[in-house]
Amino acid sequence: MGRVDFNDVKHETRTFAGVTVPVSVVPRFKRQAYPTRFLFSLKSLVDGMRLTFGYLVRPSTVVTRQYPENRATLKFPERYRASLKFKFDENGYQSCNGCGSCERACPNGSIILETRKGATGKNEIERYIWRMDSCVLCNACVEACSFGSLEMSHDFENAVYDRRLLVYTLNRYAGPTANVLLKEENLEAREAMMTKIDAYGGQVPMNGYALPTVAALGTPREKAATDGKGEAS
Amino acid sequence: MTVRVRTLDELLTPPAAGSSALSTQEYFVNMGPQHPIAHGSLRLVLRLDGETVKEVIPVPGFVHRGIEKMCEKLNPRQIIHLTDRLDYLSAVMNNWGVAKAVEKAANIETNGRIETIRTLMSELQRIQSHMLWWGVLGMDLGAYTAFLYAFRDREIISELFEETIGARLTMNYVRPGGVMFDILPDFQEKVKKLLKYLGPIIDEYDTLLSGNVILQERLRNVGVLDGKKAVALGCTGPVLRASGVPLDLRKLTPYGRYGDVEFNVAVGSKGDCWDRYYTRMEEIRQSMRIIEQLIDSIPEGPVNVLRASARISIPEGTYYDQIETARGVLGVMLVSDGKSPSPYRVHFRSPNFNNLWAVTALAPGWRIADIITIQSSLDLVIPDIDR
């Protein structure tokens, strides 16, 4: 093709820095008489055009996937990382006990854990805050968690108009782990141990909560509660 | 040897116009930081005489994020995720570079399975990276179709990464002491299928672009970088090898499983853009050879010899290790005070930073269009330059 014979790769051995290195010397341009060169040049152009034409006439080679029309059939690999999620068991109980290993493993402080002393005297989670706006989805938290409380979910459509909306509260209730809860037979007593938290909270995923650099968004009730905190102040 | 250092202001002083009415004047043009050719925010100041380039002054620093400084606050495991963002096209190799340095410093022994998976992933990524470069070179030279063909085929490898690692670009895969995930049961089969597909595809690339007389004329004898100059500039990777210097760490100081496999180092003979172009095409084929040899011999074993929560303590001292990424030698220097879990100082010797300066040596005397060719043939990734 053209003036280069692509099969003309020379295999040699060279000594470099005391090591014998087998090398492939890449092909270069051959000397060609003018008419031959001209014809070969023309042929190379025609070859390229034939190749593209081949794709034009074969609609089966189209690889476009039409998102969002194909939303229903969209499949993600099991390990695909798009956002962080809490794992809940069939009762909706979490296994996170607020040990903080994820918080320590996080390279950029995207996880903020707030714990409280529970009814049993044990540490339990009050609020698990995940800042998607600074998260790089490196999977370090999931890896670090020795209780399997976290997982990476496939929810990738996270675009919002305000980056404050990217601060999520992952837990659905403040309270002990599933293990502790299941020991308690009385359902009402169980409920008493848990404080409901709106996990994603609609337009206000932080539930009006303020963080050192993220001001509260949200309802007047929450605003009053968090007045004086956050960047807005 | 004395080096005259000039400030940017000094460099940019416009020369005086000639006295005669017909005399021409040199002029300066900014190529970048916002320019279709700049594959990131890189500013090249061109001193031009008409179409002819007199001088190129690279002004990097637009994507400087202070990664080295950030590393001083992070533990070795956390540093890895920042290296994804150096040369984002060789994320796995960058990860491995840090992991290798940390393992050397902390005396961590890995097993055969880990090393094989790392090698496989690195070579897959090398193919992927070179494919993207091929497409981008085509696009820079006006062959837009090549770009999309490259992306179409690169997608297959990306999906393979997505399945195994869960991410496509910033993978954060190699950890000190192992890798993050084991390969899936159908990984080997898929890779074999991929290799079977890639063979004819690379030949197709040769038909579409390499064989095309226009491309050959655009690349032939343009920007000749001889071996001595390349070494003096500190170029590594395909840029250096195209100048005929077979410096490939995979051969010189075999790491991973590179010692066990047979492959050739692709080298050029002249050091022009064509050699840099075809060296990479040949490297794709050699990488395929490596994968072919390794894919059926993955030993059994755990994929991480450390527990995820194990503390990695680096003894006091200075450690350096290097790795061959898709663009050249990535050197990782760690200084540890032996007390804190994070290193005292981290320095990356990034391949693109040194390769960038080749443009200053290559471009003068060529046309504006050749700057594009030269820059494409150097395969620069801007975040790796600025870090």
Add this chain to the structure above:
Amino acid sequence: MTATSLTYFAIAAAQGAFKNVTVSERTAQAFADGSWILAIVYIVVALGGLAALVTLSGLVLIYVERKLAAHFQCRLGPMRVGWHGIFQTVADAVKLLLKEDVIPEKADKAMHLLAPFLSMMATVMVLGVLPYSPILQITDINIGVLFVTAVSGFGVMGILLGGWSSNNKWSMVGAMRAGAQIISYEISATLALLVVVLFSGSLSLAEIVQSQDAGWWIWRANGVGFVSFIIFVIAVTAEINRTPFDIPEGESELAAGFHTEYSGLRFSFFFLAEFINMFVVSGMTATLFLGGWMPFHIGAWAGFNGFMDLIPPVLWFTGKTSVVIFLIMWFRWTFPRLRVDQLMYLEWKVLLPIGFVNLFAAAVVVLYNLYPFPILVP
């Protein structure tokens, strides 16, 4: 349908429809007859038709280009606006119209505003002399070929002016490249075109089409015609700044070349002019080498020829033009772009010598009647 009836149709078509009557002739006739209203109607129809042609062919060509490009590249292209994105160009046109028209502060304002119109004007003027069918031609100038060459050369003024007046170095480089390129390739295009003029013995486009009654010049001119066809296609591709000769606006080199500083409506004028130019040069190629609106005839096959005559001449013209347009688009989506010095090399050292030799050979062929193949006159 029998062969007889087909022949009948053929004869009818040959006698009636194939007689050249241009719109300007009709207008003149109407004036002479004293029916002013009819004359004005003709003028309005002609102008309206031109405007419609410019808009429609622009919209269609841009859509076709995008779809073709997509399928060359294993993509789908526009799919959202309308069925298979058929109204995508309309949406884009509306977007361009609504955009702010930015004029750089240091630009030469008058020239900056004028340039897109100059570029557009040159293109539209050529459309007036193209014979779309025997009865569809605005005006037939007896020096039509000369007119086309002269006017299309005028388009470079708009590009030069646009690049210069923007007061931007990239635009300036692009404009200078365009000037050098278009003027150089004009020579080769003219040399190739002269071959046809030699064979047909006329400079009028309508007469050139008529002269291809017995066969199109691309093959009836015995090789020289084919060579000049290839030279012409290459030269006009360069003249309209398309890949592989798109160096005046090569987006990866000069940002956007001469129209870097243009936006909104004015940018769309340049953009549209480029696509109409493609239509114009393809139409010219079809007229000169592929028989214009002449149907495809094979020697004495009366039935076949009669069937071919049934297809309206406008469709023949459109079809042939489309083939050339497809060829030019095919180039674009396959080849990389040349460098500026290689471009000049191709013109002055390859195409020009071949063009001269070819013209000389054509002269010899015409002068000594050296037609190896018999010419079948129906």
